[in-house]
Amino acid sequence: MAVQNLKPNVISSSSIHYADLIKSVRDKNLKSLLARKKLHLVLDLDNTLLHSSTMLKLTKYDRDYLQRSVGVKLIEEKKLFQWNFQRNDSVTCLPARGRNDHWVTKLRPNVETFLKEASAVFEFSIxxxxxxxxxxxxxxxxxxxxLYFAHSQVITREDIRSKPLKxxxxxxxxxxxxVLVVDDLKEVWKDDNAKSVIKIAPYEFFDDESSNKKSWSRNWADESEKYGELARVLRELKKIHKEFYNVEEGQDDYESRDVRDAIEEVKRKFFLQGTKEGMSKHAQETINEIDECFKSMGLNCRTNGPNVILQTNHMVM
Structure with a gap:
């Protein structure tokens, strides 16, 4: 897979020329994104889209998990991988004790759907x-x-020059x-980028003996695909994208807009739901949905008879 990056020592010895080049690339990228009504999404890898561990660090619980039918099934379904840096193909059988160059990686549930749906409205970088x-x-x-990262920019620790790494x-x-960012660690980002970060709860599939929290593997379970973190974050990203490209009074000057303002507006609308005005509007929308549901069954939910009563006294999220 081809991944791309730009480094000033490759392009020019002049940082001024490099800055001009980056601005030119960003300007072209901006026009392309706006023309296609897309935004740019920066994705973290570890504990965001997947969880990796060296075989050497696996606990006895995880070693047992990999040998059981549930672990074998995940490997067959290509949701869990055993691999090393010496081979290009995945490894299906490794020594029991493992080595530092032997790894195991579990993809986060719903990651395939997340990437597919998010790619419709976002360009990706890592x-x-x-x-x-x-x-x-x-x-x-x-x-x-x-399908998703063939032409994406991939930024790694080798590209960061600050100490400590930020x-x-x-x-x-x-x-x-x-630009929007999805990461399980907000603190690894520079302070002036914090408003662009959408925090996701860390995905920790493999066991950690130093933690009191039981891992998914220890519980012989996994994060929900439908109600898990990637599904939640995907909903939030779609809301932010919709807010950014929202056309009010015929104004579609997208170049002057800032996605960070869209994030704040989505937050404001969410908190508005807790107000009397917001609850009233949300309750009415819910009642309308229930009306349509009953009508589809040939019933009238507003009948004031003794057997049909509808009372809304809480907000449905």
Whole structure:
């Protein structure tokens, strides 16, 4: 899979020329995004889209899990992978004790649907504190056919020059006003990029003996595809995208808009639901939906008879 990046020492020895080039790339990217009514989404890898561990660090619970039918099934379904850096193909059988170059990776539930639906309204880039070699391997697992990341920018720890390592949108090829970030760690981003970050709860499939929290594997369970974090975040991203491209009074000057304002507006509308005005509007929408449901069954939910009573005294989210 081809992944792309730009480095100033490759393009020009002049940082001024590099800055001009980046601005030119961002300007072209902005026009392309707006013309297609898309935004730019920066995705983290570890604990956001997947969870990886070296075989050496796996607990006895996880080793047992991999040997059981449930673990074998996940491998067969290509939701769980055993691999190493010495081979291009995945490894299906590894020594019991494992080695530091032998890894196991579990894809987060719903990740395929997330990428498919999000790609309709977003262009992707990857920003990870892992190595470039590791990032390439993860993209091979996430997107083996190259449907989503074949032409994406991939930013890794090798591209960051600050100490300690901090992620920053200054390395991304898109203008900040059209960039959203999904990451399980907000604190790894520079402070001035915090408003662009949509935080997702960390996905921790494999066991961690240093934590009191039981992992998904220890519970012999997994995050829900329908109600899990990727499904929730996808809904939020769609709301933000809709708000950004919302046309009011015929105004469609998208170049002057900022996605961070769209984020704040979506938050405002969410909190508005807790007010009397918001609850009233939401309740009416809910009643209308119930009306349509009953009508489809040939019933009238507003009948004041003794057997049909409709009372709404709480907000349905």
């Amino acid at each position: 920003f990870t504190l892992g190595t470039c070699k590791y990032a390439r391997k993860m993209l091979d697992l996430l997107d083996p056919e190259g 992620k920053g949108l200054d390395l991304v090829w898109a203008h900040e006003r059209v």
